[in-house]
Amino acid sequence: MKVSLAVIAALFSLVLPLSASADGVFKLDPAKSTLSYKVVHKFHESVGVNKKLQGAAALKGTEAQVQIRAQVADFDSGNANRDAHMKETVEEAKFPDVTLKGVIKGLAVPSSFPAKVKAELDGQLTFHGVTNPIKAPVTLDFTSANAVHATSEFDVSLDGYKVERPSLMFVKIDDACHITADLQFAK
Amino acid sequence: MNRLRLQGPVALLLALALAAPGAASAEANPVRQLQPDGAAPELQVLPGLVDAKKKKKKKKPAPPPDEGTPAPDLGSTPEAPETTPTPAPETTDVPPAAKPSPASSAGGDMNFDLLGETKPRERTAAELAIAQQAEVRRTTLTIHQTAGLATLGLLAATVLVGQFNYMDKFAGSAPSNSGKWETTHSVLAFATLGGFAATGMLGLFAPVPYDKPVKADTTLAHKLCMGAATLGMMSELGLGVYTASREGYGNQKSVAQAHQVIGFSTLVFMSAGASAFLF
Numbered sequence: 464m465k466v467s468l469a470v471i472a473a474l475f476s477l478v479l480p481l482s483a484s485a486d487g488v489f490k491l492d493p494a495k496s497t498l499s500y501k502v503v504h505k506f507h508e509s510v511g512v513n514k515k516l517q518g519a520a521a522l523k524g525t526e527a528q529v530q531i532r533a534q535v536a537d538f539d540s541g542n543a544n545r546d547a548h549m550k551e552t553v554e555e556a557k558f559p560d561v562t563l564k565g566v567i568k569g570l571a572v573p574s575s576f577p578a579k580v581k582a583e584l585d586g587q588l589t590f591h592g593v594t595n596p597i598k599a600p601v602t603l604d605f606t607s608a609n610a611v612h613a614t615s616e617f618d619v620s621l622d623g624y625k626v627e628r629p630s631l632m633f634v635k636i637d638d639a640c641h642i643t644a645d646l647q648f649a650k
Numbered sequence: 651m652n653r654l655r656l657q658g659p660v661a662l663l664l665a666l667a668l669a670a671p672g673a674a675s676a677e678a679n680p681v682r683q684l685q686p687d688g689a690a691p692e693l694q695v696l697p698g699l700v701d702a703k704k705k706k707k708k709k710k711p712a713p714p715p716d717e718g719t720p721a722p723d724l725g726s727t728p729e730a731p732e733t734t735p736t737p738a739p740e741t742t743d744v745p746p747a748a749k750p751s752p753a754s755s756a757g758g759d760m761n762f763d764l765l766g767e768t769k770p771r772e773r774t775a776a777e778l779a780i781a782q783q784a785e786v787r788r789t790t791l792t793i794h795q796t797a798g799l800a801t802l803g804l805l806a807a808t809v810l811v812g813q814f815n816y817m818d819k820f821a822g823s824a825p826s827n828s829g830k831w832e833t834t835h836s837v838l839a840f841a842t843l844g845g846f847a848a849t850g851m852l853g854l855f856a857p858v859p860y861d862k863p864v865k866a867d868t869t870l871a872h873k874l875c876m877g878a879a880t881l882g883m884m885s886e887l888g889l890g891v892y893t894a895s896r897e898g899y900g901n902q903k904s905v906a907q908a909h910q911v912i913g914f915s916t917l918v919f920m921s922a923g924a925s926a927f928l929f
Contacts, residue, residue, distance in 0.1 A: 488764070506928040506929075507928060507929060517765055518764075518765070519764035519765060520764070521762075521764060528762050528764060529764075530762070530763070530764040530765050532765055541865075541867065542865070542867040542868060542869065543861075543862040543863050543864075543865050543867060543869065544862055544867065544868070544869035545867075545868075545869075546860075546862075547858075547859075547860040547861075547862050548791075550784070550859075550860050551784040551785075551787060551788050551859070551860070552788070554781060554784065555784075555860070556773070556777045556778070556780040556781035556784060556859070557773065557777075557781050564760045564762070565760075566759075566760070586760065587760050631795075631927055631928070632795075632799070632928070633796075
């Protein structure tokens with residue numbers, strides 16, 4: 464009988480991983496992930512990219528929790544002066560982190576892979592010492608049960624985060640700061 | 651045999667829980683993910699068994715923490731995650747760096763932390779100094795920008811009036827040589843020089859709280875153009891005074907022409923430097 468139980472257990476152990484769900488905690492792969500901002504001035508646009516992100520996502524059933532953290536100092540616009548100015552503007556010494564936390568509810572987790580799922584992230588963004596709620600559309604590309612590629616774009620108000628908008632030629636940059644997230648998660 | 655039948659389902663569940671981590675609960679999965687690379691996966695233990703182990707452990711006196719004896723692994727990771735500066739608690743069912751909150755399932759609660767504790771910490775003196783310098787720099791460069799644009803306007807006016815002055819003195823076969831633009835040109839020129847010097851000082855001596863590596867960017871273009879404009883300004887000061895001193899001499903026109911050309915060149919360099927940031 465003991466032998467029979469061991470055989471059954473062994474068979475189940477072989478079968479179950481094949482039908483494993485995507486549930487679990489996914490860690491962000493910083494080498495394949497970017498978070499960027501775009502600010503617009505009447506005369507030109509500026510894009511800063513951060514490639515040194517930290518993040519994780521916990522998936523359980525139809526709900527996912529996501530948390531991303533970026534250092535303000537790690538955003539690179541390709542212009543050292545502009546980056547320094549950005550740090551001054553958002554008071555990087557006082558508020559070095561940008562943190563995004565969110566929950567995706569009613570997530571239709573695919574049973575076969577690859578599969579693409581659209582969802583909405585309901586969360587909060589902490590930036591410049593201010594935490595505001597955000598809602599962002601998210602596209603989740605499940606390449607397997609163990610890997611998800613998430614993309615999202617949304618705008619945040621700089622005034623809403625009490626950022627004194629920089630000006631050039633007496634013209635301030637637009638209030639809307641466009642955020643683009645391109646994130647690769649893996650178990 | 652009956653005894654075996656009664657224990658069979660329990661044993662099977664136990665065996666499945668041990669053998670199939672993919673079927674483990676979401677609370678248990680984070681533990682598996684945080685194993686060090688290449689390490690053998692820890693056994694996932696059912697919550698009931700964890701409790702039973704804890705109860706058993708309570709019977710024995712716990713070793714003092716300073717002995718360095720590792721806590722029994724109950725499914726937690728031995729190492730704190732990379733992002734967590736604080737050491738992991740001795741015994742936890744899940745590591746502190748990965749705590750999906752069950753409360754979030756109920757109402758979108760953000761009371762979870764997947765990255766480890768982010769305790770607000772006191773700013774160091776160096777960070778506070780940087781913050782203060784950044785404020786000073788921002789104010790300084792705002793004034794620098796305003797003063798620079800004003801100086802550019804003054805320079806344009808100086809060049810324009812200088813052109814009128816040149817035409818009054820030297821244009822045509824019978825110039826009027828009334829001298830009506832001379833005073834205006836001189837006043838504007840010295841105002842421009844003063845504004846340029848003050849603006850340059852503000853830019854040069856503004857504190858630099860953040861490193862700015864030299865790159866081929868708009869800032870470098872601004873600095874190069876303003877460097878050329880500075881040379882032009884210094885030349886103009888000398889040439890302007892010298893031109894005025896050559897009144898009645900035969901070479902005054904040629905000196906004035908050089909003064910004129912350098913004046914326009916300086917205006918071009920300064921305009922380019924100011925507009926460099928637009929790109």
